[in-house]
Amino acid sequence: MELDIKPLSDSNEIEIHVTFRLPRGGDLEGSTSFLQIEAALAQKLNEIGSDTTKHLLGDHDSKGESLQCAEGQVWTSKGRAKRIIETAYGPVLVFCHVYQTSAGGVTRVPLAERARLVGSATPRMARMVAAKLAQMNCSAVARDMEESHLRPMSPSFAQDLGQAVAALATVRCDLPEWRPLSQCSEVATVSVGLDGAHLNTRRDGWRQGMAGTIALYDAKGERLETLYVGGGPGETPPAGKTTFLSRLDELTLRVRECYPQAQVVGLSDGAVDLQKYLASHTDDYLLDFHHAAEHLSRAALAFAPDGRADAPEALAWAAEQRRVLRDVSGGAWQVLALLRERLRPNGKGAKNRSEGKAGSKRAALSKAARAAVLSVETYFSNHISHMDYAGWQQRQLPIGSGVTEAACKTLIKQRLCQSGMRWSIAASDALITLRALYLTPTLWDHFWTQNDKPSPACL
The missing domain is CATH 3.30.420 (Nucleotidyltransferase; domain 5)
Incomplete structure (x- = not known):
């Protein structure tokens, strides 16, 4: 493959000329399958992308001159160092200046800062991997990169890069x-x-x-x-x-x-x-509402003749009280009154169509039924001021x-x-x-x- 990259003198752009060969396929003798042709083309495009990215990374490096940061410190180049940059097309080897102050200690790489590298990855590579990692595990990310982009990478690299992006997100999402x-x-x-x-x-x-x-x-x-x-x-x-x-x-x-x-x-x-x-x-x-309705259903066994929560009477009572709770103004207070009435010793049912005849006596509650009703009554008492479901629906608010x-x-x-x-x-x-x-x-x-x-x- 022949690749020629030339900066244009009249604009801040480059001009790329590339020549490469691909098999034709078709009906010719010994022809290659179209899948193989596509893979060969993708590989060539990755090579073009890698070489072009390497060239463009060089434009982001310093020329070795002394540099002064915003705090006034002067940084001096210690020479060029070898560094592998992970791009969306494949890894590329670059030689870039490494800087340090006269006091020694921390070193800085202008190329990495100016190109906005995330760890050893270019921004595009970091975004691709982070998006995939948000949806699938590291091994699946590595396989997808190789399968979809012919870009091999290790699962551990995907995990490390994802953590680096997450760390940046906590400080750079303004x-x-x-x-x-x-x-x-x-x-x-x-x-x-x-x-x-x-x-x-x-x-x-x-x-x-x-x-x-x-x-x-x-x-x-x-x-x-x-x-x-x-x-x-x-x-x-x-x-x-x-x-x-x-x-x-x-x-x-x-x-x-x-x-x-x-x-x-x-x-x-x-x-x-x-x-x-x-x-x-x-x-x-x-x-x-759904949590309140779920609690309400637990008390239904107290309103069935045989004390069974799955009895038709219990299910009908629960359905009716959910409707009252959701759609009737002051419905939570009505339900609470009904629960309190049922807790009275040998109590009479309130006037409610799910109760049968008003004033008819019900059997005394079993220990389990009383505990269930008392638990729901306490829950409603604690939250009654935040259960105006009918009012919220009238105001088109979510419940x-x-x-x-x-x-x-x-x-x-x-x-x-x-x-x-x-x-x-x-x-x-x-x-x-x-x-x-x-x-x-x-x-x-x-x-x-x-x-x-x-x-x-x-x-």
């Missing part, structure tokens, strides 16, 4: 310059939710990772867009959760700035710590935390809880961060745009 896709006039409601999901760690067994969502809704209650925030277990439980909440705070604040007219509401399953967080960070808070529940699966379970997976704390923290970023396309693009900007501290 939110004040980012905004979601939805237009300001479209968004009427912002719903914030958070929940935990467990993953298996090598050191501590099952630990909790965190998933957060910020869902944007229009005035009709239709979801427009979902933003994801993730956090790993951390070295200690408080550290992991604290880092996650800090990220969620930052993203929520930025969303408020983008949509100042929108009402910010919170939805959760009622866990005390989650409820406390949402109550202090949103305009209004609601207990997830279910399904978006957040799904995020636990999408963000953590699908990727980190596959068969046989056990994680180091560092790897799980990095991957959850990476996956949350990838699942939010505007944040993913914004991060790479930010990373592509030269830092004022570059040599």
Whole structure:
């Protein structure tokens, strides 16, 4: 293959002339299959990409002159050193200047800083591998790179590169310059939710990772867009959760700035710590309807003649009370009154069509049934001020935390809880961060745009 790369004098561009041969195939004797022709072409294109990238990397190196950084330090070249750069087309060998101050110590490589390398990888290579790693395991990433791009690499390199990208994401994703896709006039409601999901760690067994969502809704209650925030277990439980909440705070604040007219509401399953967080960070808070309905179903056995939870009477009672809870104004109070009435010794049923005749006596509750009803009654009493489902529906607000529940699966379970997976704390923290970023396309693009900007501290 002959490759000629020439800089153009009248523009900041290069001109590439390349000549190479490929088999023709077709009906000729001894012809090559088209699959082999495609593979040969892809290999040649990789060679062109590698050689061209190597040439362009050279343009980003210094010429060996002394350099002064923003802090005023003077850095002097110690000469050129050999370095292998991993590109999207294959590894390339370059010789680049290495700098150090007169005091010695840390060395710096202008080429790496100016080209925005991530570790030993070019930005495009880092983005490709990180995107794949957010979706599949390291071995699958390595196989996909070789199968799809004829670009061999080791699984360990994919993991190391993914962790490097995740580390950069915590410092280079500058939110004040980012905004979601939805237009300001479209968004009427912002719903914030958070929940935990467990993953298996090598050191501590099952630990909790965190998933957060910020869902944007229009005035009709239709979801427009979902933003994801993730956090790993951390070295200690408080550290992991604290880092996650800090990220969620930052993203929520930025969303408020983008949509100042929108009402910010919170939805959760009622866990005390989650409820406390949402109550202090949103305009209004609601207990997830489906969790409330699930608790309600546990009391159904107390309203069946034979005390069985799967009896037709119990199922009918549960269905009716779910309807009342969801659709009737003050429905939670009606259900709570019914539960309290049933707890009275030899109590009479309230006036409710699922009860039969008003005033008819029911059999005394068994110990198990009483415990079930008392548990549900306590649950409703504790959350009654956050169960106005009919009112929220009238205002076109969401009443279910399904978006957040799904995020636990999408963000953590699908990727980190596959068969046989056990994680180091560092790897799980990095991957959850990476996956949350990838699942939010505007944040993913914004991060790479930010990373592509030269830092004022570059040599």
